[in-house]
Amino acid sequence: MKRWFSGIFAMMMCSALPQAYAQDAPDAPAEVVVLRFANSEVDQAVMDRFYTELHDALEATEEMTLAPGGEVTIDDLVMMGGCSTPDAACLAGLQDFVAGERLVYGSIQRSEDVHMFSMYLFDFKTGEFLQRIEEKTLRGDDAWVARGLPAVVEHFVWGESAEVQVEVGGGADVEVxxxxxxxxxxxxxxxxxxxxxxxxxxxxxxGEQLIERVILRRGENPAVYFTFENAIDEAPAVASSGSLLPGVGLAALGVAGVVVGVVGQSQLGGLEADAEALVAGRSAISPGQVSRAEELQSQMDRAHTMRVIGFSAGGLALAAGGYLIVRALGAADDERDGLSWDVGVNADSVGASVRLDF
Incomplete structure (x- = not known):
């Protein structure tokens, strides 16, 4: 008897498993058909890039999967269904002509450097539009349009999903x-x-107005800076850590320049001593010593040039490199504002100093 009841219980459990699993299983991705977009004066390269971005974005949602049947435009499909316009009532009656549960269609129009996009996502199950964007524009050259295409598709697939940081220098009363x-x-x-x-x-x-035109992408957080003439605070420095390597390089170059200046100064001192020994207080030198005097003069000119260029270029490079290093090491904004540099170059030496006011 116990075995008989156990067998009935096992059969009941097995029959209940598929129903429980079906309730807990996630919904299968909806099949979506992307129709051929109507276009006017749009380059084929732009259309190809657009379709690629659109297909990839739809698949990336994990809620939709592509279905075949996108060879016709929405106008062709509406004509097949005997409708006059692709409104919700018309599209709901076209499901027999589409091998999917959702429909994507639209148009891309171009006029000179302006591309205008209209895109629609219709769901046959609910009989409603799940998403639509109309007359969204990109104004610019090929590079601008290429960067903007993925963003347009992101707006269509994920909606209002971008963000941007606005930094204003000049007071809190500036209207954005x-x-x-x-x-x-x-x-x-x-x-x-x-x-x-x-x-x-x-x-x-x-009344002063500043304007920036940008491309916003989903998952990015770019910053836009506005600084007015009467600004109290300057716009934050961009990527201060990125100035460390150039700063070190400039500092090394400055050190090399100073070394060249020191070498030139040392050579010049020795040559001047040789020249004094050659002249030795005499008002004239013998013809045999003329060539030696000319050689000394040429060497002294070169040494003088080395000294001037070495000290000047080295001092400037040291000052610039030191500033970039301090900036890269994370000095606060108010500390950077209080930094001042002083470079002094004279005939025999170079000096560079930094001062921090607080």
């Missing part, structure tokens, strides 16, 4: 605008911004 809309005053971080081309501006109380 994003694409013409006021977003606050003074330095701030703008979050949940649409990836793509953005125009960021800052306007002071006296």
């Amino acid at each position: 605008r994003l694409d013409g809309e006021a977003v606050g005053q003074g330095s701030q971080t703008l979050k949940d911004v649409a990836p793509g081309e953005a125009v960021i501006s800052a306007r002071s109380e006296d």
Whole structure:
């Protein structure tokens, strides 16, 4: 009897497992068909790059997977379904013509250096548009468009997923605008911004306006700096750690220059002693010593040139290299502002000093 009940219990458990597993299993990725985008005056290289970025981004969501059937445009598909315009009601009746659960379509128009994108994502299951962007533009040369294409696709696939840091020098009352809309005053971080081309501006109380046009990408946090003439604080130094290697190089060059100056000074002193010994207080020298005098003069000229160039170039290089090293080692902004350098070059020596005011 116990074995019989055990067998029934095992059969009940086995029959319940598939249902429980189906409830816990994650939903399979929705199959999405990307139609051929209508375009006007767009280079084929741009279209190819756009399709690549779009396909990769859709697959990267892990919520969608590409399905075949993208050889036609939305106008062709609407005509097949007997509709007049691709609204939600029309698209809902086109599922029999599409081998997928979702549909991506749109257009790219070009006029001179402006590319304009309109993109739509429609879900047959809900009968609604899950995403749409209309008349999003990129204005610029080929390099600008190539950088902006992935950002446009990111806006379409992930929505407002970018951020940018705005640093303003000149007071907290400076008004900051994003694409013409006021977003606050003074330095701030703008979050949940649409990836793509953005125009960021800052306007002071006296009417002075500064504008920056940037490409914003998902997962990046670039910084835009605005410094007005009456700025109290300068814009933060960019990548101070990056100045360590150039600083060391300049300092080494400065040391080499000073060494050259010292060598020149030493040679000049010896040559001057030889010249005094040759003349020895005489008002004239013998014809046999003329060539020796000319050679001494030439050597003295070279030594003098070595001294001047060595001390001058070496001193300047030491000062510049020292400043970059101090900056790279992480001096605070107020300390860097208090740093001052003084280089002195004379006929016999070079001097470089640094002063920190606090």
